[in-house]
Amino acid sequence: MIKKVMIKKISYIIFSLAFSNSVLATESMISVESHATVKQTADRFEKILEEKGLTVFARINHGENAASINLELAPTEVIIFGNPKVGTPLMQCSKTVAIDLPQKALFWEDNQGQVWLSYNNPEYLKERHNIQGCDPVINKISGVLSMLSKAATSK
Template sequence: MMSGVANAASDGVISVASQHDVNQTAERMLSILEQKGMTVFNQVKHSDGAEKVGIELRDTQLIIFGNPKVGSPLMKCQQLIALDLPQKALIWQDEAGKVWISYNDPQYLAKRHQVAGCDPVFGKIAGALAGISKAAAN
């Protein structure tokens, strides 16, 4: 189980503890993304889908978002990064009832896809994701 405000796992996932329930956290994140001019491509409520087929799943929502002005140049550097774009934020409740916002570490994605020549962009993305997640969580 995770603890603390933010954890960077060795598998390239960063998780931030939220002070709100899953729905409130998702609504806060959607509002922040809109304020920042991001495109929200989809919101997947996995727990609702599971319920429809008789499977009990703790609250789990995925928000898919991004900014083509940022993502497109990354794809130009290394087209395979499109496998992991647009950005995704998973808002979920763990077995202890704690709510988390988890997302892919941009530096991990840069290494995974061996992206060269776009290093400053990954730093900006990392800062933006950290700020958005912290604001949605608090």
């Protein structure tokens, strides 16, 4: 069992690296390198969401919040967004996935000044919530998140 899980993890990482050296994948999160600032990337992402008819529930600027209490934090923002046409069928497969919905995208700058867009890996949500019989929904979410991320982070 452990060997099978390790092979799956290693295969996923190799697959991710083979298609882009600007994407970091972990078991639970996918991070895409951006060639713009945190604000520019988040602005692009939000604009694309609106153009695609997705609902933007909130945008949180953690950097500004930190500054309001005289603390420093590298640029860090979160956009909370979703679409009930996709989220509802997922929740019908597993009610507990609602704790991870609506979707969130994190825009952040690392210690070297590189900007990233990160989001929950839908495959991780599938495993976390033991979602069965919803592969088409998981695949659709994966595709949409990938498309949104690439569009928001490209030059």
